Amino acid sequence: MSSSPTTFDDAAALADAIISRVGKKIVMALPLGLGKPNHLANALVRRAIDDPSISLQIFTALTLEVPRPSSDLERRFLSPVLERLFKGYPDLVYANALHAGALPPNIEVNEFFMQAGRWLNSPRQQQNYISANYTHALRYILERNVNVVGQLVAPSDSRDQFSLSSNPDITIDLLKARRDGKADFICAGETNLALPYMGGEAEVEAAEFDFLLDNEALQFPLFAPPREPVSLADYAIGVHVASLVPDGGTLQIGIGSIGDAIGRALVLRHLNNEIFAATASALNVRGEERVPFEEGLYGASEMLVECFIDLIEAGVLKREVDGVLVHGGFFLGSKSLYRRLREMTPEERARISMVPVSFVNDLHGDEERKRAARKKARFVNTAMMATLTGAVISDGLEDGRVVSGVGGQYNFVAQAFALEDARSIITVRAxxxxxxxxxxxxxxSYGHTTIPRHLRDIVVTEYGIADLRGKTDSDVIAEMLSVADSRFQPELLEQAKKAGKIAAHYEIPERQRHNTPAHLEAALREAREAGHLPLFPFGSDFTETEVALMPALARLSNASRSDLAKLMLRGGPETASTRRSLERMGLSNPSSLKERFYRRLLLGALAS
Known part of the structure; x- marks a missing residue:
């Protein structure tokens, strides 16, 4: 390992240097998500496409791709948004080739976590998926004798140090393995000036890199998915979860609208406690943690989700551990997240510590210190489904197809049982x-599980909290029935009785038989109308007109044929607001029968 990397300003030249050094059998590890060096990866893939004698195996996760509209209406809405948010972002060649069925057999892409649903109908990627806990990925990379590690990095001005920034997650441990003689690979960095420069463990010496791609002309904007709109169901889940988080505790939450809903509920609890208490009462919340935060929370999360920054600014996340408010393994978020991190002072950034995923996802290694820090931990993760007996389905379907991956979910569930006063909270929309x-x-029941029922703990839906830990199957089923949508409770109860898993005389209590969207809307109406539950609680990349369009477009996307027929017949009035929406969708002056059809449908959806 040289004292400074050999620097290139051309990705193809760097790819040739790598091939010259390691030969034509390349096993390359790339960080998940934001940390991929797109230009370097693309150059190696192109070399392997042009030369079938090159064997290229890529081990990675979460290949980020610009969304692809699936209908004409979606295209009309998304195209301007995608232009604003992703213009200049270089697509990954291997992903485009996979979608086109054109990736040659000498290139194999193995992912242990997929962008949700993106490869559901790709037999090749389904076959090449590697099921792994996040903390096991390092082991699998080493066992494959990786010989190239590529990483997007933030450079210091002098180029004598580099920050792994968004993705120290596995790379720090890989570099340590190389120093310890347990691995032998080329480490190649690609600079990106848009990456926030995170210090601490994320900062590494230039000597760690063998090669560096550093060219101002190759700079590209970071992949920045917009924050998702938060529904009333999400908010109800958020309020329930916020009532389970003790002051002075530890918090981990996942990405997405439910995470933002939890963040907003915690901010309400702290800064507008009367509104939080009233909302919790309207929802008949069981959790007893409702007072503002005095000591505050500490964050320990594999993903530094954006609302952690909002929680810091609101004074919720204020319990320091070794001078740090939150430890995270990787981050990915909106343009606002990257800007806020870049604009922080070095002192402010130092309180957000990016570390290996082995630190946040596990208790092994300095266990006594971790246990002391992670007191009263609440590990909150989202699932797709849950069974009546408490098993959780988060990553795949019962036919074996993978939707996303296990990631770190199991790690945090295991921690919840390993720590004396911790709880695992699984959120799932009913x-x-x-x-x-x-x-x-x-x-x-379901033919696939991510978290087995013997690790059942707390499940939260918009209708309440099911406390499952240590309970009998019959009691667990009763708890789960209490948080299910009432339209499905009778059938679920009958299935449980038929299987002999609950007493034949058991009846769902009257107070739990009103779990309906209408009941939920009534409970949250006052808080919503007062502006406490906005569609985007922490800001948005969408325009006011786009935000107004979202509920209507969601309604159309989820509508049955009969629903569409009703909307078509109903139509709706033209107002100043709907005219802006029609103009934004290119439907203010329809020029075809299809556009007139879309126009009337949209007016009907906006009116309803």
Whole structure:
């Protein structure tokens, strides 16, 4: 390992240097998500496409891709948004080739976590998926004798140090393995000036890199998915979860609208306690943690989700551990997240410590210190479905197809049982829309599980909290029935009785038989109308007109044929607001029968 890397300003030249050094059998590890060196990866993939004698195996996770509209209406809405948010972001060649069915057999891409649903119908990627806990990925990389590690990095001005920034997650441990003689690989960095420069363990010496791609002309904007809108169901889940988080405790939450809903509920609890208490009472919340935060929380999360920054600014996340407010393994978020991190003072950034995932996801290694720090921990993760007996389905379907991956979910569930005063909280929306029909996400049984029922703890839906830890199957089933949508409770109860898993005379209590969207809307109406539950609680990359369009477009996307027919017949009035929406969708002056059809449908959805 040289004292400073050999620097290139051309990705193709760097790819040739790598091939010259390691030969034509390349086993390359790339960080998940934001940390991929796109230009370097693309150059190696192109070399392997042009030369079939090159064997290129890529081990990675979470290949980020710009969303692809699936319908004309979606295209009309998304195209300007995608132009604003992703213009200049270089697509990954291997992903485009996989979608086109054109990636040659000498290139193999193994992922242990997929962008949700993106490869569901790709037999090749389904076959090449590696099921792994996040903390086991390092082991699998080493066992494959990786000989190239590529990483997007933030450079210091002098280029004598570099920050792994968004992705120290596995790379720090890989570099340590190389120093310890347990691995032998080329480490190649690609600079990106848009990456926030995170210090601490994320900062490494230039000597760690063999090669460096550093060219101002190759700079590209970071992948920045916009924050998701938060529904009333999400907010209800958020309020329930916030009532389970003790002051002075530890918090981990996942990405997405439910995470933002939890963040907003915690901020309400702290800064507008009367509103939080009233909302919790309206929802008949069982959790008893409702007072503002005096000592505050400490964050220990594999993903530094954006709302952690909002929680710091609101004074919720203020309990320091070794001078740090939150330890995270990787981050990915909106343009606002990257800007806020870049604009922080070095002292402010130092209180957000990016560390290996082995630190946040596990207790092994300095266990006594970790146990002391992670007191009263609440590890909150989201699932797709849950069974009546408490098993959790988060990553795949019962036919074996993978939707996303296990990631770190199991790690945090295991920690919740290993720590004396910790709890695992799994959030799941009670229902989903499938081909225009509402189906239950609480099911009697399912042919695939991510978290087995012997690790059942707390499950939260918009309708309440099911406390499952240490209870009998019959008591667990009763708890799960209490948080299921009431439209599905009778069938679920009958299935449990038929299987002999609950007493034949058991009846769901009257107070738990009103779990309906209408009841939920009534409970949250006052808080919503007062502006305490906005569609985007922490800001948005969408315009005011786009935000106004979202509920209507969601309604159309989830509508059955009969629903569409009703909306078509109903139509709706033209107002100043709807005219802006029609103009934004290119439907203010329809020029075809299809556009007139879309126009009337949209007016009907906006009116409803």
């Amino acid at each position: 229902t989903r829309s499938k081909k225009g029909k509402t189906v239950s996400n609480i099911v009697f």
